[in-house]
Amino acid sequence: xxxxxxxxxxxxxxxxxxxxxxxxxxxxxxxxxxxxxxxxxxxxxxxxxxxxxxxxxxxxxxxxxxxxxxxxxxxxxxxxxxxxxxxxxxxxxxxxxxxxxxxxxxxxxxxxxxxxxxxxxxxxxxxxxxxxxxxxxxxxxxxxxxxxxxxxxxxxxxxxxxxxxxxxxxxxxxxxxxxxxxxxxxxxxxxxxxxxxxxxxxxxxxxxxxxxxxxxxxxxxxxxxxxxxxxxxxxxxxxxxxxxxxxxxxxxxxxxxxxxxxxxxxxxxxxxxxxxxxxxxxxxxxxxxxxxxxxxxxxxxxxx
Numbered sequence: 164x165x166x167x168x169x170x171x172x173x174x175x176x177x178x179x180x181x182x183x184x185x186x187x188x189x190x191x192x193x194x195x196x197x198x199x200x201x202x203x204x205x206x207x208x209x210x211x212x213x214x215x216x217x218x219x220x221x222x223x224x225x226x227x228x229x230x231x232x233x234x235x236x237x238x239x240x241x242x243x244x245x246x247x248x249x250x251x252x253x254x255x256x257x258x259x260x261x262x263x264x265x266x267x268x269x270x271x272x273x274x275x276x277x278x279x280x281x282x283x284x285x286x287x288x289x290x291x292x293x294x295x296x297x298x299x300x301x302x303x304x305x306x307x308x309x310x311x312x313x314x315x316x317x318x319x320x321x322x323x324x325x326x327x328x329x330x331x332x333x334x335x336x337x338x339x340x341x342x343x344x345x346x347x348x349x350x351x352x353x354x355x356x357x358x359x360x361x362x363x364x365x366x367x368x369x370x371x372x373x374x375x376x377x378x379x380x381x382x383x384x385x386x387x388x389x390x391x392x393x394x395x396x397x398x399x400x401x402x403x404x405x406x407x408x409x410x411x412x413x414x415x416x417x418x419x420x421x422x423x424x425x426x427x428x429x430x431x432x433x434x435x436x437x438x439x440x441x442x443x444x445x446x447x448x449x450x451x452x453x454x455x456x457x458x459x460x461x462x463x464x465x466x467x
Contacts, residue, residue, distance in 0.1 A: 432461020
């Protein structure tokens, strides 16, 4: 008899538990759904925040320091000299920005492939690293007014000067730097040319010198500089594709800093600052002949 009572009690308990579970099923599901929705919303918020990490103009001023991304291996635009000091056309401009803002300049070494990432993650406030303006990049960062003209160029050894990309030998490889407009242009316009990709100017330079590829495609300002500084090489294609411009970039949506930079570029144009920059940093490489074709003063591109 006691055994039956225990069984009956157990069955009753199980029934009550099942009933309570059935009654609470909808509530449990709602809670789970709400939690999932909350997590998804939090994830969306986090993703949005991750894309808008930046310091406003006032925050930069309050901190007393501005972080500016420049190249450290791209003479004469951004490089570190024998004394460990940053030099070059972009560095000259970066220092003037800090002076006019009244803050210290923290120069951050960057490479072509991580320029956008450094802005989006807040590692730098501005990129001044030979950043060519393109529609694709403008979807991810905000470009200020331009301060230099640029096109693509192709350099190769004098023993085998490449003057055209048509009828390319399928066994030959073209050297490019990852994340540059040269890489994008060749993929889109010459998909059959095998690309040998490198992460930095220095490694691409070494690859060309070691004969790892038959030619190197990059900004024409850079390959012209390389040819002038390194006997035995020639820029067989001085202009490839469209002419573009170089401009400072800030994180998408950082309007206070963007507006200040645009006003700064216009103001500097009145004193012919970028011509002075050219004469201080680039003339030894390019001479006076390239000055008017390369420099953009006051953010204004002269009409052709």
